[in-house]
Amino acid sequence: MFFKRVFFGGKLESEVLRLVNEHLKILVEVCEVFKLALERDDLSLLKSVCELEDEGDRVRREIAMKIYEGAFLPYVRPNIYRFAEIVDEAIDKVEDTAYDYVYLKSCRDSELLEVVKGDLLRIAELNLKSSRRLMEAFNYLVEGGNLSEVTLKIRVYEREVDSIKHELSKKIRGVNVDVWSALTFLDLLHHIVSVTDLIEDAGDVVQIINVSLR
Amino acid sequence: MIDLLIVLACILIAFSIGSNDTSNAFGISVGCGLLNFKTALTLLFVLVFIGLNVQGQSVMRTVGKDLVGLNDLSLAVSLTVASLVIVLSNWRKFPLSSHQVIVGSLTGSALSMGLHVNYVTLSRIVLSWVTSPLSSFFLAITIYRFVEISLSKYPFFVAERILSALLLMSAFLIAYNTGANELATAMGAVVYYGILSPLTAGMIGSLSLFLGATVLSHRVIETVGKGITTLDVLSGFSAQFSAGISVWIFTTLGMPVSTTYCIIGGICGVGLLKGVETVRFNLIKKIFLSWIFAPLLGFALSFALGFVIANI
Numbered sequence: 001m002f003f004k005r006v007f008f009g010g011k012l013e014s015e016v017l018r019l020v021n022e023h024l025k026i027l028v029e030v031c032e033v034f035k036l037a038l039e040r041d042d043l044s045l046l047k048s049v050c051e052l053e054d055e056g057d058r059v060r061r062e063i064a065m066k067i068y069e070g071a072f073l074p075y076v077r078p079n080i081y082r083f084a085e086i087v088d089e090a091i092d093k094v095e096d097t098a099y100d101y102v103y104l105k106s107c108r109d110s111e112l113l114e115v116v117k118g119d120l121l122r123i124a125e126l127n128l129k130s131s132r133r134l135m136e137a138f139n140y141l142v143e144g145g146n147l148s149e150v151t152l153k154i155r156v157y158e159r160e161v162d163s164i165k166h167e168l169s170k171k172i173r174g175v176n177v178d179v180w181s182a183l184t185f186l187d188l189l190h191h192i193v194s195v196t197d198l199i200e201d202a203g204d205v206v207q208i209i210n211v212s213l214r
Numbered sequence: 215m216i217d218l219l220i221v222l223a224c225i226l227i228a229f230s231i232g233s234n235d236t237s238n239a240f241g242i243s244v245g246c247g248l249l250n251f252k253t254a255l256t257l258l259f260v261l262v263f264i265g266l267n268v269q270g271q272s273v274m275r276t277v278g279k280d281l282v283g284l285n286d287l288s289l290a291v292s293l294t295v296a297s298l299v300i301v302l303s304n305w306r307k308f309p310l311s312s313h314q315v316i317v318g319s320l321t322g323s324a325l326s327m328g329l330h331v332n333y334v335t336l337s338r339i340v341l342s343w344v345t346s347p348l349s350s351f352f353l354a355i356t357i358y359r360f361v362e363i364s365l366s367k368y369p370f371f372v373a374e375r376i377l378s379a380l381l382l383m384s385a386f387l388i389a390y391n392t393g394a395n396e397l398a399t400a401m402g403a404v405v406y407y408g409i410l411s412p413l414t415a416g417m418i419g420s421l422s423l424f425l426g427a428t429v430l431s432h433r434v435i436e437t438v439g440k441g442i443t444t445l446d447v448l449s450g451f452s453a454q455f456s457a458g459i460s461v462w463i464f465t466t467l468g469m470p471v472s473t474t475y476c477i478i479g480g481i482c483g484v485g486l487l488k489g490v491e492t493v494r495f496n497l498i499k500k501i502f503l504s505w506i507f508a509p510l511l512g513f514a515l516s517f518a519l520g521f522v523i524a525n526i
Binding site: 017075076140142210 | 245246247248365368369370371372373374375377378446447448
């Protein structure tokens with residue numbers, strides 16, 4: 001049994017890899033659904049975001065259990081779990097953003113949303129692209145590939161998101177809105193930009209995992 | 215009666231080897247979760263038995279036939295002293311190399327009783343104690359570089375599996391050497407003096423070693439398994455595997471050498487590769503002192519006891 005596990009990769013290891021892949025698919029899907037909801041202004045789609053977030057939590061817990069049961073060499077375990085935690089945090093942030101969006105829509109000065117919607121869509125698009133790149137990066141750990149190139153692309157997306165955030169911060173200073181609208185928008189902005197931040201962190205962890213046995 | 219004392223001393227030495235040196239073979243693998251403790255013990259028993267029966271003859275011959283002339287008394291004195299020194303040093307948490315204590319004791323008792331000592335064989339053995347950690351040192355550097363370059367060509371999770379397999383392979387080699395070298399050193403004199411047949415010695419020695427490993431090695435294995443986390447997996451593997459190859463080469467040459475010293479040599483090699491500041495020279499000084507102290511202690515005690523008994 002242990003020969004099979006050592007030489008051909010054990011059931012636990014395969015299971016963790018499958019779960020991490022599933023987790024990343026959830027991240028991509030949640031980013032996709034949020035972007036679609038924003039484009040179509042479809043609040044019903046935002047419910048799916050919450051459902052996906054629950055699913056993400058379940059997968060993270062399963063990853064933790066499998067790692068605790070002894071998947072992979074001890075050196076690798078903390079980084080794989082750290083990776084799963086960051087991915088989960090990114091999914092949480094998309095859910096927070098979805099809630100903020102609903103709150104902002106219910107605020108008195110909902111015209112603020114019209115001013116910033118284009119930029120938010122650009123950020124949502126970049127979040128989606130980053131999540132796809134992250135999935136690619138993790139697959140490179142399994143199948144091989146140019147990891148540095150992919151993580152570099154994630155960093156570029158993150159910088160782009162950062163610059164949009166600064167543009168937006170300047171832009172909204174000219175808009176006359178009530179306090180609640182402004183506060184809700186700031187929360188939304190904070191949450192939506194932290195998705196790429198977290199994906200960038202997850203990309204760094206992938207790089208760390210990649211060099212951890214060398 | 216005296217034969218029983220001799221066999222008991224051998225059993226005690228084998229028991230100590232099991233309690234103390236099992237971690238050399240399976241500490242990392244158990245610590246990494248590649249094997250559970252029970253599987254490690256079973257594998258240890260099987261590999262030790264195979265090692266002793268397949269390749270143990272050459273080391274047994276050097277220790278039991280070529281090194282010194284033997285009689286009942288010299289054998290009883292040397293093995294009793296050796297077993298007590300090994301057990302007490304383990305108990306005081308200052309483990310000494312069983313090879314060095316046994317060789318020192320056999321030489322001391324033989325000299326005290328006017329028996330023949332083959333100084334050429336003794337010199338070869340001492341020379342092998344110097345060269346075996348050194349060979350492990352250079353091998354560890356070569357293995358580290360080779361595996362590092364080879365693994366970099368594979369995706370991470372494939373490399374991780376390969377490294378796991380290599381760790382296990384290295385553990386098997388060390389377990390095999392434990393039988394072919396360490397246990398052979400302990401059983402060589404009784405086999406060549408004709409007290410036990412090689413097969414009986416193999417069974418008794420392997421079982422005593424297995425018992426020592428079962429009863430007392432768990433904590434040592436845990437310490438090594440957890441302690442190794444300060445050493446990365448590749449360095450740990452390089453040090454262990456280089457020691458395995460070194461001991462195997464010296465076993466083929468019939469020389470009783472210490473796996474522990476070879477592993478230390480390997481760790482120093484990898485440490486030096488990563489920067490001289492990572493090597494703890496104070497610890498090396500202590501190990502070096504114990505390297506000098508172990509055979510001298512065995513020699514002095516056996517010589518003194520043998521001298522007293524021979525003159526009564």
